[in-house]
Amino acid sequence: YVAQPPLYSCRLGDTVHRAFSDEERDEITAELTKGGRKAENLRWNRFKGLGEMNVEELAVCALDPETRILRRLTMEDGATASHAAELFETLMGSDVARRREYLIANSALLDPAALDV
Template identity: 35%
Template sequence: VDIGRKAHYCYDEDDLKALLDRTTKNYSIQRFKGLGEMMPQQLWDTTLNPETRRLRRLTIDDAARANDVFSMLMSDKVAPRRQFIETYGHKMDDSLDV
């Protein structure tokens, strides 16, 4: 969120709401869909800086199954992806930013 000449980074909707509740100035919100959209300084500020980054450990119980699902989700074939989303979409964790 750009407020004046300063950039503020929000990690979730609660952070964004708290920030906007504290400001009376004009602001603009930019959301990055991928790292390739960022300028080098923005990438450092949001992802690489050890002072501000957040790292989370992920554990995969079945790596082969996870690989199959990711391959299907990233494939050009729409029908299997659509079927997967229709079957399992209701189980998505609302805290995920997808």
């Protein structure tokens, strides 16, 4: 299981609105602007990972059993699991040279429009 944190959050008074996709953020924005509030006055924060959350947000979004969302990850095929573990080690491990080689070798496969930079 892994915790699924929101991609976006927007504080409005004492209420925090969280969105897990661009579409959900847009739906919440549309709902919040029905009463005449301007969309440009809403401040959405974009999270790229758990490291960007403060302690309180992390506790609510990833640790509190009452408010967190957990996703079950499964890999039915042993070869797929082995490949995923190897790829995870390459991308998240401490061997910088290995990660760099992988990124250079596979950069042509990436769609630049899909990158969040």
